[in-house]
Amino acid sequence: MTPSRRRWTIAAASFVALLAAAWLALIVFVPSDDELALRVEAEFESRLGQKLVVGSVQWRLLGGAMVEVRDAHTVQPESIRVRRLTVHPELLPLLRRQIVIDRLEVEGAEVPRDALAAYRGREKGGQGSLLLREVVFSDVTYISYSGIPVVYAGEIRFGDDAMPQHLRIERPEMAQPTSLEARREGAVEGGAYVYRLQLQAAGGSAQGQARLSTTPEGGMRLQGELEPRGVEVESLLKAFNRRSPISGLASGKTELSAEGDSYAELFRSLHTRSVLRVERARILRFNMEKAVKSLGEDRSGETALESLNGVVDTQNTEQGMKTEFTQVKAVSGPYTAYGRATLYRRQIDAEGKVETGGGVVEVPFTVKGPTREPEFGIAWGAIAGAVAGTAVLPGIGTVLGAKIGGVLSAPTRPQAEPKAP
Incomplete structure (x- = not known):
């Protein structure tokens, strides 16, 4: 037998012995x-x-x-x-x-x-x-x-x-592809791993980058950015079995951050901040024009918005996700609304103001309580009176629409404003 053939024979025998040992190990450790x-x-x-x-x-x-x-x-x-x-x-x-x-x-x-x-x-x-x-x-x-x-x-x-x-x-x-993909590209200076992010959802997409690094304490830190484009808001929330108050195509920029000692802790601490604009936006299940004319008695329908912008922050917590909306501005015909809102533990806490008459009239509003049945507080009569006044007598609209402050004390139907003579 040649030396080369002998080496192959020994190698084959060793491999068979290893397999036999592995088999015996499994027989010992897993008898039944x-x-x-x-x-x-x-x-x-x-x-x-x-x-x-x-x-x-x-x-x-x-x-x-x-x-x-x-x-x-x-x-x-x-x-x-x-x-x-x-x-x-x-x-x-x-x-x-x-x-x-x-x-x-x-x-x-x-x-x-x-x-x-x-x-x-x-x-x-x-x-x-x-x-x-x-x-x-x-x-x-x-x-x-x-x-x-x-x-x-x-x-x-x-x-x-x-x-x-x-x-x-x-x-x-899903009727429309809804997925998140992250692919590692390599490590950058400082030891951070770089991931290319690709999101598809609700007819739109988002691309970006994330960096996973080690903290001085030995934990992990995640930081990243995404740029959503043309994501339909109502369809996106529906894909996750949630009901959206608005529809429209959202675009903007999103920042991601998280820290933890494990991947589970990273997920639990995830925070996002998005600066968004929504095109072709509509408020669902709420018609502002009907609400004003009926002093809040009839709100059925939708409200088309000329523009909608705002900042959305999400934070995973021990009791679910906390979502905050700030710097919200919505324009619909003669009305402009500004406000902020917090969604957390199935509750909503929102407040803001509705302006009309070129910003002369300000009517505060609140939305509070369970997300499925919140209580609205707004002086519908004040808005209706101001709109009528500025429409009939535009020359003295600033007088008739003197800014209304502190008129909202409870979510009840107020008395209608007196009509202009």
């Missing part, structure tokens, strides 16, 4: 499906502090190593449920006591936001020598703080440095 199910439950509780109930576990080596978990749920007031989770591990790293997962698949899951609170602070703990290369998920329902379910699908690929290389999240089965 039932025992593996018990081990999965025990390991989950040990690492994450919550009980887990597993319906069944199956595993195989031929055709590629695979462990499949079916019908699992956590024991919590609001359970996390997984219909099917499949792990595709590599065999040889097991000999080095290292777990390398080529692909983790989640098919069918329900994740209430409140249930995730029990795992905070444990995201980075107990990982050991685990290396995850790819996560693929489909039919995963996330239930927000306000109880709104939204179904997602997507994939995340990681590099050997355990940092995300490519991420794609989408809303499946």
Whole structure:
């Protein structure tokens, strides 16, 4: 036997021995499906502090190593449920006591936001020598703080440095494509990883960049920018099972920022600030002209706006997303409205003023209470009287429309302004 052939024979024998050792290791560590199910439950509780109930576990080596978990749920007031989770591990790293997962698949899951609170602070703990290369998920329902379910699908690929290389999240089965894609381009000076962002939603798109870096304290910091173009507001919120008060095509600039010790903490701390303008805007389910003429009794219909601009800030919090609207300006015919609003924990708190008569008349308004049935407070009679006065006697409109301040004390129908003689 030649030396070259001998080397190949030894290498082949060594490879077979390694496979045999890996097989024996799996036989020792995974003696049966039932025992593996018990081990999965025990390991989950040990690492994450919550009980887990597993319906069944199956595993195989031929055709590629695979462990499949079916019908699992956590024991919590609001359970996390997984219909099917499949792990595709590599065999040889097991000999080095290292777990390398080529692909983790989640098919069918329900994740209430409140249930995730029990795992905070444990995201980075107990990982050991685990290396995850790819996560693929489909039919995963996330239930927000306000109880709104939204179904997602997507994939995340990681590099050997355990940092995300490519991420794609989408809303499946939408009439218009709704997705976010982030692709890593490299590292810049200072150690920040640069990601190219591409968003498609509601007939529009947004492109931008994000930078993921390490803080002096050892945590992670995310900063980025997006430029949305032609995103239809009503369709966008409808895609996430939310009801929009306006429609129109939004464009502008958005800044992103977040900090945390894990990816979960980054998501929980995410803050966005958007300076937007909305073209072809309409106020839905509210007709200003009817409201004025009926002194607020009839508001049905819509209000076309000549222009709508404002700043929108969103902040993820422990109790859901907090959204603030500031520097809002809306123009519709003889009316110009200015205001600000806060949406948080299913409540709205808004205030502002409506101007008419060239800015001479100012009527304050408030909107407060549950988002589904808020209470409106506005002096409809003051607006109607001012409009009539400036229309009939424009020469003395400044007198008839002397600025109204403090006329709003409660969301009730006020007395109509006296008509001009």
